[in-house]
Amino acid sequence: MKKHNFSAGPCILPQEVFQKSADAILDFNGIGLSLLEISHRSKDFVAVMDEARAIVKRLMKIGDDYEVLFLGGGASLQFCMVPFNLMKAEGGKAAYLDTGVWAAGAIKEGKKFGTVDIVGSSKEDNYSFIPKDYKVGAEYDYFHCTSNNTIYGTEMHKFPEVDTVMVCDMSSDIFSNARDYSKFDLMYAGAQKNMGPAGVTLVVVKKEILGKTGRDIPTILDYEKHIGKESMLNTPPVFPIYATLLTLQHLENNGGIEAAEQRNIQKAKLIYDEIDNNPLFEGFAKKEDRSFMNVSFKLLDESKKDEFDAAWKAAGISGLNGHRSLGGYRASMYNALPLESVQVLVDVMKSIK
Template sequence: MKKHNYSAGPCILPQEVFEKSAEAILNFNNSGLSILEISHRSKDFVAVMEEARALVLDLLGLTGKGYQALFLHGGASLEFLMTPYNLMTKAGKAAYLETGTWAVGAIKEAKAFGETVVVASSKADNFSHIPKQYTIPADADYFHCTSNNTIFGTQMKSFPETEIPMVCDMSSDIFSRVIDFSKFDLIYAGAQKNMGPAGVTLVVVKESVLGKTGRTIPNMLNLQQHIEKESMYNTPPVFAVYASLLTLQWLKNLGGIPAIEKINNAKAELLYAEIDRNPYFKGTAAKEDRSVMNATFLLEDESHTAIFDEMWKAAGISGLNGHRSVGGYRASMYNALPLESVQVLVDVMRDFETKISS
């Protein structure tokens, strides 16, 4: 039976990425060696790294605009502290928008480096919406936001105008929609949400914002050091970078971000229409802030949980349970999830309605 993978991360990737990755594990570039065993300094892998870094900037529309793309270790969570290390001055401060669990984590790390101002928060409402009215201090060293919140199913539909550097954690919606990425001075994203396997983190940074903190930064946490060493200051996660390159190539061949945005919107519209129509389900996020990537919803009557769970599992659906901290259901519709899989879930929800109503 075909599986329909709604996992929030590590998540679904294009089938051709699995196939090409599998081939490379056995024999990479007809070298007789596996991608798992080649030297990261070999000509073949250096070419992979160079193409991946260039393709990131190409897809984001940032080529030739003073940005560098890096593939690093540590997950997006390490960027929680690398961001203030590289951008917050010794006597300065940073401004943060608190919209979910990952924003809370980023704020906690920033506080260890200096004054950290939370300009707005939706915590009191269980992060069910994105704050709209807030003021960003003009004297802050940077402003940090999280574009999409996987746990609570909210997404920023627009971004503030500010003269200070803007940082964004785009772990769960990067490459999914058209944005003016030049608005941001630093973008980071764990690959395992929408770009590749777990084990590598993408960082895109405008070089002009670096080197101004007055801090002594450990080399492994210094973005300038990683730029100087062309994203290979230490041994990179070779396989994860390669699989990410394959995913980026797939996206480029599909038509890039404008093409995938249309597909993603169609998937989200199909599922949210059913959530709103079906009397046995209810969404958890404010409608104007609903995430295109992660749809969160509940049963109106939790006594029907066992029945619904049995039905979606029987249909080959996987990973639909909500995050352990909030419960309910979460349908993660990342780039590689086909519209067909969303239709299967919608059909199950309709069959469930018929079953309960009869």
């Protein structure tokens, strides 16, 4: 039976990425060796790293004032790397937007380095919307926000104008919509949503914002040190980077971010229309802040729960349970999820009477 993988991440990737990356493990580029056993400094892998760094800039339409890094440690490591690299050692102060558990995680780490002002928060409403109408002045070393909140299914469709360095955790919606990426000074994202398998984190940073804090940064946490070694300061996560390159090549070969955005709009319309029109279901997030990636919703009639759960499982759907902190359901619809899978889910939703 065909599988429909709505997992929140790690999540579905293009099928050709699975095939090509499995092939590379058996024989990489026809060299008679596995991708897993070659040196990261071999010409075959250096070419992978170079192309992975280049394709990110092409897809985002950003210039040479940006540097692209592929690092280990997860996006959570960026929660401390950002203040290490951007918050001044003396009198450091940053503005954060609190839109969910992960944003709050970034805030917690920021506070270990200096003053953190939370310029907006929807915590009291269980993060069901994106706060707006705040100002961020030049007195801050940077502003940090989270573009998409997987648990709640909210997404920033507009970004504020700020008078300081703009930092964004784009872990769960990077490469899914054609926002103006050149608006940001530092973007980071764990790979395991739209970009690749778990184990690598993308960092895109404007060089000009670095080196200004007066901190003695541990070498491995210093963006400038990674940039100086072209993202090979130490042995990089070879396989996750290769699978990420394959995923980004698939995106580029299928119309780039603009085309992906159109497909994502279509998928989102299909399921949100069903949620809004079917009296059995209710969306969680405020409509204007609804995410195109993660759709959190609940079944209003609990007596139908067993029937609904059995029906979607029977249809080949997996990964639909909501995050443990919110309950209900969550349909994660990253770039690689086909419209067909959303249609299957919507058909199941329609079938419950």
